[in-house]
Amino acid sequence: MKHVTEFKVAIPQPVVDDLKSRLKNTRWPGEAEGSGWNFGTSESYLRGLVNYWLTQYDWREQEAQLNKYPQYIADVHGVKVHFQYIKGTGKNAKPLILTHGWPDSYHRFHKIIPLLTQGEQSFDLVIPSIPGFGFSDKTPMTSEAVADLWKALMTENLGYDKFYAAGGDIGMGVTKALASKYAGVVAGVHFTDVGYPMGQEDPATMTEAEKQFAQFVQQWWYSEGAYAMVHATKPQSIAYGLNDSPAGLAAWVLSFANAGATPELIEPAFGGRDALLTNIMIYWVTQTVATSVRMYKAEAIAQWSGGQPLQKSTVPAGVSVFPREAQFPKEWAERFVNVTSFRKMKEGGHFAALEVPDAFAGELRTFFYSIQ
Numbered sequence: 001m002k003h004v005t006e007f008k009v010a011i012p013q014p015v016v017d018d019l020k021s022r023l024k025n026t027r028w029p030g031e032a033e034g035s036g037w038n039f040g041t042s043e044s045y046l047r048g049l050v051n052y053w054l055t056q057y058d059w060r061e062q063e064a065q066l067n068k069y070p071q072y073i074a075d076v077h078g079v080k081v082h083f084q085y086i087k088g089t090g091k092n093a094k095p096l097i098l099t100h101g102w103p104d105s106y107h108r109f110h111k112i113i114p115l116l117t118q119g120e121q122s123f124d125l126v127i128p129s130i131p132g133f134g135f136s137d138k139t140p141m142t143s144e145a146v147a148d149l150w151k152a153l154m155t156e157n158l159g160y161d162k163f164y165a166a167g168g169d170i171g172m173g174v175t176k177a178l179a180s181k182y183a184g185v186v187a188g189v190h191f192t193d194v195g196y197p198m199g200q201e202d203p204a205t206m207t208e209a210e211k212q213f214a215q216f217v218q219q220w221w222y223s224e225g226a227y228a229m230v231h232a233t234k235p236q237s238i239a240y241g242l243n244d245s246p247a248g249l250a251a252w253v254l255s256f257a258n259a260g261a262t263p264e265l266i267e268p269a270f271g272g273r274d275a276l277l278t279n280i281m282i283y284w285v286t287q288t289v290a291t292s293v294r295m296y297k298a299e300a301i302a303q304w305s306g307g308q309p310l311q312k313s314t315v316p317a318g319v320s321v322f323p324r325e326a327q328f329p330k331e332w333a334e335r336f337v338n339v340t341s342f343r344k345m346k347e348g349g350h351f352a353a354l355e356v357p358d359a360f361a362g363e364l365r366t367f368f369y370s371i372q
Helices: 013-024 043-055 059-066 106-116 143-157 170-181 208-224 226-233 235-244 246-259 263-269 273-286 289-304 357-368
Strands: 004-007 071-076 079-086 094-099 123-128 163-167 186-191 316-321 338-344
Touching: 013 043, 013 246, 013 273, 043 246, 043 273, 059 106, 059 273, 071 143, 079 106, 079 143, 094 106, 094 143, 094 170, 094 357, 106 123, 106 273, 106 357, 123 143, 123 357, 143 163, 143 170, 163 170, 170 186, 186 357, 226 235, 226 246, 226 289, 235 246, 235 289, 246 263, 246 273, 263 273, 273 289, 316 357
Parallel strands: 094 123, 094 163, 163 186, 186 316, 316 338
Antiparallel strands: 004 071, 071 079, 079 123
16 A cells, blocks of 8 residues: 555544533524424434433444544545555455445445455455545545545555445445546446436436436425535535534434434434434544535536536446435436446435445445456
8 A cells, every 4th residue: 555554533532521511501492393303403302312422422432433444544646535444355355445425424334344345255445534524634625526536546545456436425426427537447336326407407308207306306405405505505604503513513414314214214324323423423523514515515616617527437337226315217327327237225215324234235245246
């Protein structure tokens, strides 16, 4: 490995003490009677979560779990990139880079690490933190720019001639850019989403299924998409509150999580209450929520500046559509990637690697080992 140093998570105790002080002193705004989750994050739910955070959640135990697998910091063209790197046990383990999204982190994939690194059909897993997130440099950039870093990380820092890639949410954009720009070294890609209609498509070219999908996305955008509009237009305005109040940060993350799940499924969708809080803690202890949301602004500026869209990739692509993810048809995916496998799953949602790790890991193994 070149320009790579070992890393361990070690948060100073004063940071943890300060967190607890802020949680204890949360100024609760009150909520409309009987509003539940209809106005945003339920205060009654959040009060219970904050109490658990204060009295039962153990950061040091979770920190030890984060340090269970090898972690590193790589200097990739001047950008410090944090990543987990776990070698597979198989003789011909396939190198696979997994990219998270927002409002999650590299912790999104912790449950599938043992599932994908054991046995003959195993993988050398590379799980980085996107710049601007977690323990990487606080350098928000576009998905395409992140793809450039990932290609360099895999080929220059880690020395692989070819590799595989998977991701959802923001990780989808990064993975799609990898396939489009670097088909010579990217051997296969996997997605759980492939992007959404934004009103720029010619209806005459869309199938009936695609039109129905576009209508669904438009309705979802009006009811649940405010977070993305804020991130893409006024990220600094929201950053002050999110960086100052852990309860406020949790409320903002939970508001998005609730968009894809009924209230009783929020914690399972994140892999459980501790996993949910650990994900939030990664933003809190690194103070990267501001730079994470600023990535949306970077993407918007790139789009507004009239840059050329990426060409459809020729790299073999597997697509797994989980039932609580937006249900796009195969022909929509085929507009962007070379779909060679398209499967509808029986359970799971936006954070499938956390919620249904066995099913998600199975999809990755089955697809990537079906291609060269």
